[in-house]
Amino acid sequence: AQTVTQSQPEMSVQEAETVTLSCTYDTSESDYYLFWYKQPPSRQMILVIRQEAYKQQNATENRFSVNFQKAAKSFSLKISDSQLGDAAMYFCAYRSVPNDYKLSFGAGTTVTVRA
Amino acid sequence: NAGVTQTPKFQVLKTGQSMTLQCAQDMNHEYMSWYRQDPGMGLRLIHYSVGAGITDQGEVPNGYNVSRSTTEDFPLRLLSAAPSQTSVYFCASTRGTSSYNSPLHFGNGTRLTVT
Numbered sequence: 001a002q003t004v005t006q007s008q009p010e011m012s013v014q015e016a017e018t019v020t021l022s023c024t025y026d027t028s029e030s031d032y033y034l035f036w037y038k039q040p041p042s043r044q045m046i047l048v049i050r051q052e053a054y055k056q057q058n059a060t061e062n063r064f065s066v067n068f069q070k071a072a073k074s075f076s077l078k079i080s081d082s083q084l085g086d087a088a089m090y091f092c093a094y095r096s097v098p099n100d101y102k103l104s105f106g107a108g109t110t111v112t113v114r115a
Numbered sequence: 116n117a118g119v120t121q122t123p124k125f126q127v128l129k130t131g132q133s134m135t136l137q138c139a140q141d142m143n144h145e146y147m148s149w150y151r152q153d154p155g156m157g158l159r160l161i162h163y164s165v166g167a168g169i170t171d172q173g174e175v176p177n178g179y180n181v182s183r184s185t186t187e188d189f190p191l192r193l194l195s196a197a198p199s200q201t202s203v204y205f206c207a208s209t210r211g212t213s214s215y216n217s218p219l220h221f222g223n224g225t226r227l228t229v230t
Binding site: 108 | 157160163209218226
């Protein structure tokens with residue numbers, strides 16, 4: 001399985017501020033997909049954003065954006081204008097395109113939003 | 116629109132007992148999988164299936180069995196529960212081979228405690 005590393009177990013952000021979550025991965029493949037999932041206290045896994053490795057343009061979904069650095073094997077998530085509802089655990093995940101549908105997950109980062 | 120349905124939501128077992136976690140999806144997804152979530156370890160793949168009648172092992176398959184008799188259902192069986200199987204279990208599904216960027220759709224999870 002691919003190795004996905006999230007080096008920040010916890011992050012705290014003031015409401016309306018910006019927070020960046022880091023993710024690095026180890027792979028020898030050139031084509032793959034990367035995902036960020038959000039898990040609020042309800043335990044539900046919610047897709048936040050996805051990135052295709054062969055696309056150089058960074059993906060954006062409303063207040064969520066990524067900084068994809070393919071050479072550095074880095075895939076960070078930026079949450080802008082943080083809201084109380086953003087409080088959750090965030091997981092970075094990797095999927096190999098030519099292989100199958102198995103996802104390799106990082107250990108997760110817990111985000112706390114201060115009012 | 117039910118999506119992925121998991122039952123039960125909570126379960127307590129004694130060591131040595133067996134049980135089946137149920138998973139059903141109504142999206143005609145070919146791929147289904149089971150993950151377990153443990154603190155500090157993210158989600159790890161237990162078993163997966165690429166279609167009815169086809170199953171394969173993931174990263175942590177020991178102590179678990181699966182079968183896929185229909186496209187809709189993918190039950191996970193614990194043969195003889197052990198305290199090490201205390202975890203939160205997720206079922207997830209996605210479309211078939213033409214949709215590599217299709218995200219996983221997750222059920223709401225089952226919290227299992229083995230005493």
